[in-house]
Amino acid sequence: MREIAExxxxxxxxIARLDADLVQIVLLSVRVSLSAVILASLVALPLGAALAxxxxxxxxxxxxxxxxxxxxPPVVVGLVVYLFLSRSGPLGFLGWLFxxxxxxxxxxxxxxxxxxxxxxxxxxxxxxxxxxELRSLGxxxxxxxxxxxxxxxxxxxxxxxxxxxxxxxxxxxxxxxGGNIAHVTRVMTTSIAxxxxxxxxxxxxxxxxxxxxxxxxxxxAAYAINEAARGRAAPExx
Amino acid sequence: MSAILPLSVRGLTFRADxxxxxxxxxxxVEPGGCVAIMxxxxxxxxLTLRLLHGLAAPSxxxxxxxxxxxxxxxxxxxxxxxxxxxxxxSAAANIDxxxxxxxxxxxxxxERVAEALEQAGLAxxxxxxxxxxxxxxxxxLALARASALNPEVLFLDEPTASLAPAAAKRVEQAIVAIHxxxxxIVMATHDLGQARRLADEILFLQDGRLVERAAASAFxxxxxxxxxxxxxxxxxx
Amino acid sequence: xxxxxxxxxxxxxxxxxxxxxxGAAERFIxxxxxTSTEQSGLFKHLLPVFEKKTGIxxxxxxxxxxxxxxLAEKGDADVLFVHHKPSEEKFVxxxxxxxxxxxxxxxxxxxGPAADPAKVKGMKDTAGAFKKIAAxxxxxxxxxxxxxxxxxxxxxxxxxxxxxxxxxxxxYKETGSGMGPTLNTAAGMDAYALADRGTxxxxxxxxxxxxxxxxxxxxxxxxGVMLVNKAKHxxxxxxxxxxxxxxxxxxxxxxxIAGYKINGQQLFFPNANQAGA
Numbered sequence: 001m002r003e004i005a006e007x008x009x010x011x012x013x014x015i016a017r018l019d020a021d022l023v024q025i026v027l028l029s030v031r032v033s034l035s036a037v038i039l040a041s042l043v044a045l046p047l048g049a050a051l052a053x054x055x056x057x058x059x060x061x062x063x064x065x066x067x068x069x070x071x072x073p074p075v076v077v078g079l080v081v082y083l084f085l086s087r088s089g090p091l092g093f094l095g096w097l098f099x100x101x102x103x104x105x106x107x108x109x110x111x112x113x114x115x116x117x118x119x120x121x122x123x124x125x126x127x128x129x130x131x132x133e134l135r136s137l138g139x140x141x142x143x144x145x146x147x148x149x150x151x152x153x154x155x156x157x158x159x160x161x162x163x164x165x166x167x168x169x170x171x172x173x174x175x176x177x178g179g180n181i182a183h184v185t186r187v188m189t190t191s192i193a194x195x196x197x198x199x200x201x202x203x204x205x206x207x208x209x210x211x212x213x214x215x216x217x218x219x220x221a222a223y224a225i226n227e228a229a230r231g232r233a234a235p236e237x238x
Numbered sequence: 239m240s241a242i243l244p245l246s247v248r249g250l251t252f253r254a255d256x257x258x259x260x261x262x263x264x265x266x267v268e269p270g271g272c273v274a275i276m277x278x279x280x281x282x283x284x285l286t287l288r289l290l291h292g293l294a295a296p297s298x299x300x301x302x303x304x305x306x307x308x309x310x311x312x313x314x315x316x317x318x319x320x321x322x323x324x325x326x327x328s329a330a331a332n333i334d335x336x337x338x339x340x341x342x343x344x345x346x347x348x349e350r351v352a353e354a355l356e357q358a359g360l361a362x363x364x365x366x367x368x369x370x371x372x373x374x375x376x377x378x379l380a381l382a383r384a385s386a387l388n389p390e391v392l393f394l395d396e397p398t399a400s401l402a403p404a405a406a407k408r409v410e411q412a413i414v415a416i417h418x419x420x421x422x423i424v425m426a427t428h429d430l431g432q433a434r435r436l437a438d439e440i441l442f443l444q445d446g447r448l449v450e451r452a453a454a455s456a457f458x459x460x461x462x463x464x465x466x467x468x469x470x471x472x473x474x475x
Numbered sequence: 476x477x478x479x480x481x482x483x484x485x486x487x488x489x490x491x492x493x494x495x496x497x498g499a500a501e502r503f504i505x506x507x508x509x510t511s512t513e514q515s516g517l518f519k520h521l522l523p524v525f526e527k528k529t530g531i532x533x534x535x536x537x538x539x540x541x542x543x544x545x546l547a548e549k550g551d552a553d554v555l556f557v558h559h560k561p562s563e564e565k566f567v568x569x570x571x572x573x574x575x576x577x578x579x580x581x582x583x584x585x586x587g588p589a590a591d592p593a594k595v596k597g598m599k600d601t602a603g604a605f606k607k608i609a610a611x612x613x614x615x616x617x618x619x620x621x622x623x624x625x626x627x628x629x630x631x632x633x634x635x636x637x638x639x640x641x642x643x644x645x646x647y648k649e650t651g652s653g654m655g656p657t658l659n660t661a662a663g664m665d666a667y668a669l670a671d672r673g674t675x676x677x678x679x680x681x682x683x684x685x686x687x688x689x690x691x692x693x694x695x696x697x698x699g700v701m702l703v704n705k706a707k708h709x710x711x712x713x714x715x716x717x718x719x720x721x722x723x724x725x726x727x728x729x730x731x732i733a734g735y736k737i738n739g740q741q742l743f744f745p746n747a748n749q750a751g752a
Contacts, residue, residue, distance in 0.1 A: 087550030087708055095710075098505055098536055118678050133323035135293055137339045138312050147335075150325045179505075179536035182519070197655030198514050199662075201681030 007205025012090045013214075014206055021183075025135055028213065029187040032100055032174070033167040039116075040167075041160050044112045048119030048159070049145040052127050063120065069113035074106075078176030081106040085177060098185060102177040110173055111163035118159035129130030157226055161219060188214075241314045241390050243269040243422060245290070248390065249299035252285055252446075260285055261446045262299065272423040274437035274454070276430075278469065282444040283426035284320070284432045287393045291317050299302035305390075313340060316389035319395040322380030322433060324368035329360055332368050340387050350386055358382035358412060374405025378412060383470075385416045394425035398432065411436065430470065434458055442466045502653025503532035504715045506609050507544075507552035509623060511581075512654040512698075513537030514743055520659075520735040525722055531715045539653065541621030544698045547571060547701075550708030553716040556723075559623035572701035574728035577752035579699045579722050579732050579743045583627060585688035586658070587594035587613075595667075598741045609637040612646040614666035618657045619649035627696065628669040634693075646717070658684070671696055673742040697752055723747070 010013055051063055083089050085097045085105070096102040126148050134144055149156065171189035178185030180194060188211045195204035245267040252260040260282045267273055275283045288294040290301055291445060293313050325332050333351045342350065347412040355361045358378045363371065377397060384392055397413065398406035411435060417423050427433055433440065433454065440457040442450040442465070450463040461467045490740070512518055513535060522533045536546060540557045547555040548571050555572065557563060557652050567575050586603055587595065593611040595604040608615055617639070618625040630638045639647045648666060650657045654674040661668040662682040670678075688694075702720050705713045722728045729745035736742065 056661070087710060089549075092550070098534060130323060130325070132293060132317075132319055133325075136291060136312070136315075136317045137336055139339050143339065147325070179532040179538075181536060184534050194514070196659070197510065197653050199655055199659060199675075199678040201680050 003201040003205050006202035010202045010206030011209040014210060021097065024183060025188055025191055026184075026214065028100065029189070029211075030218075032103045032187060033107060033164055035104045036167045037111060037160060037164045039104065040108045040111045040163055042112045043108075044115035044163070045119050045149050045156060045159075046145050047112070048116040048121075049148050051116070051120045052124040053144060053148065054141070066113050066117050066120070070117050072110070072113065073112055073172060074170035074174075075172030075176060077110045078106055078173035081109060082177050090152070096189055097177060098179040098181060100178070100185060103185060103187070104172040104176045106177045107167040107170070108178055110170060111167050113165055115159045115163040115170055117157055119163055122155040122159065123148050123152055126155070143148065154226055154230055157222055160223055166216060168211070168218075211221060240269045240305045240306040242303040242311045243390060244304045245265065245391075246302040246304060247290070248302065250289060250296050251298040251391075252282075252287070252289060252294065253297040259446050260289070262294075263446075263448045264444075265441060265448060265451055267422065267424060269422055270420070271439055272417050272437050273425070273439045273441060274433040275426045275441045275443060276428060276433055276469070277426065277443035277449075278428070280445075281391065282446040283428075283443060284395050286441075286443070287317065287395055287424065287426055289314070291315055291393050293317075298348070298430070314390040315393065316384035316387045316391075317393040318377070318380045318395065318397060319383050320399055322376050324371075324376055324379060326367065326369055328365050329368050329371070329379050330355065330364040331334075332379060333386050336383050336387055354382040354386035359413065374401050374408060377405070377409050378402060381409065381412045381416070385412075385419075389421055391422045391424060394423065395428075396426055396428070396429075398429065406432075418440075426471070430458075444469075447465070501532055502530060502715065503534050504553040504712050504719060505536060506554045506556055506719070507535045507536050507546040508556040509540050509543060509558060510537050510655070511558070511624065511674050512556065513598070514579075514653070514655055515671070515677055517673065517732070517735055517743060518739070519539040521728075521731055524565045524731050525719065525728070528727075529715075529718055529722070531718060533719060539618075539620045539622035540626070541564065547642070547703050550703065550711065553703055553712045555703060555721065556698065556718055557623060558696050559626050560697055560699065562623075562626070563699045566701060570704060571653050571707055572704050575699045575701050576720060576724050576747065577749065578612045578700050579745045580752070581622065581730075581743045582689070583669055583694040583696050584672050584675055584686045585667060585694075586661065586684045587687040588676060589683045589685055590665065590674045595666065596687045598688050599691050601631050601688055601693055604688045605631050606633040606637060607643070607694040608667050609639065609646075612648050614648060614661075614664055614665070615639070616650055616661040616666040616668040618654065619651045622653070623696070624654060624669060625670055630695055631669070633694070638639065647670065654685050671726055675736075676737045676740060676742060689695070697746075 048114065081102065084091045085094065085102050086092055095108045095174040096105065130148065134147065139147065155157065171188065171193050175185055175190045175193060178190065180186050186206055192207045195207060248264050250260055250263040251258060263286065275286055275389060277283055284292065289296055291319060307314060327335065330351050333354050334347050337347045337350060353365050358381065360375065360379055360382060363375060363440070368376065371379060396411065397410050410432065413423065436453045440452055440454050441448060443467050450461060450466045452462065457466065461470055494668050509608060528530055536552065540559050540562060542565055543555060543557050544562060546552050557565065563575050566572055585601060593608040593613040595607050598604045617628060643649055648660065650660045654670060657668055658670060658678050659680055660666065662680055662684050665683060667687065700720050700723055702713060703711045703717045705711045724747035729747055732743050732745045733741060
């Protein structure tokens, strides 16, 4: 338990010192997870919306599959992405293995099911409300998806943030395809794993506290943006 | 002149769970009229509107639009639901969206949006989010949105059902204006006064069957069917 | 599309462009190596010297010996730098590399709780100590991850005539993880463990653990380096990889290895010139 107290001290010291290595690690973490979440959202939001709106044979099976994939262990995603990106794999020619691009790819794959599943849920509610009107107006399928995503954007932020949380917190996938190479692919979670492995528990704890602080900051920022935008979209009734 | 009218409804039937909610209903709608579908709760008024508008598919029978643009009939119709569905956008954006879906060029939309809001008396609320409007304002906005589309046929489902008298009056005035501008109106209502004021033809439904079809004046003066007679007298059916 | 939609799409694209890392086109090689070299801090000491001299960045992927060999076989590394001679010779025999070069050795130590329930402290015969640990059913934490250290440990059990696997889950704890986590486990449950001295020296979470057995010649742990065969994987950066291999076994590289110390203690002993190492 002593390590937790020391962890807070270590975290404060790290923030106070702000050494270049740490800044690099933090920036890479944020960059990788943010990129992954944006790319994943571009796929997952339309996918979630489509699953909420369209009735097609096998839809239930796809929904169940997406929900099941939410629980996929990151290390399995890492392994699959590794096998694709390995020089001996089908995408080896890209030369992405052990680069941030590989980490972004792995985290993108990792969070697509989560974002899609949560998005499907909230879009389904909105669709129940909008269905008659959109069909009455004769809105086409693509426009229907775009409308639901746009009008449901505040609720969808929750899905995206959940995706960011999962991406930023996972270690199994990035360590597999990134290799935890110092100054190249070392991010917060792989650093924590490494420091723990070295028995530097206080340092690892400090990094963990820092990671939590960053995650908190991202959520607060998103919440604030959300509130501001919502306020603009729906001012109080005068 | 007419794009999709006249309308012939033949043997329209809708079954759910083996029960006929609408049973072998046939009638015609000519251009320019205001048809009120009346009847007690559960008679099949809303369902008829949904079938005519194409939101539900009949189990049997047909909705036959006879005009030259019948293939894309819905693009020449609009519908306002009993609880109007407004997008989570500003009042102006709601109208703009509908116009854009119906293929009105961007350059022309702003003017038509402003016009529709002006006619509905909602110009001041143009930037207000539609979801924070009052019940009457919502109904007026939904009507303004529908009329901005210049539909040949407008379906209205209980347009004033839960409104205060003042708001209901504004809504009725808006309906009159839309009808006067040449739009054929088919509305479901159980408000006798409203039907008397607005409709020129009555379709009286009970238990999914078309019991009586008559000119409004004749219907209110002397209903032919026992059911309509009882309904007009305010008896429970 | 409506105007807000376009604005929204533009914002997303801008964000993506910002967030996507710019492709680094620097000159670098990838080295698959073991956790012991990384976690002991040797690379942190060695690589800046090499990078400054040659301008070649060395990217180390530190995993267990088994995984490191797999990475190299799949062509995902240019150089393999590990410590299990039989596996390395097999790697060369199968043509994944043309040649194996000995680089250095460090030594293993058997660590255990200060209370020393198996009474092995001070012994010089590792196999004998293992036999006593098994007899006492004293807890033993094994990496069980096919790493060089794990393979060495298995050889000691064999020499001791003990089939530790049968006690798995009882006194024989298979952690299935790296050296550090295994030491964390050993410290947590007062277990014995076989560790490389480098990781042990830089390991801080020792609790009651201390060295029980050291100095047995059989505890020496030889490291070898191999350039991955370009004939097997055409994209291998053989020129820059060769520069790194050559430097490791050069007098300058060997001196750098000898110069790495923790608390004044030398961790790795260069022996590139020793025949048969």
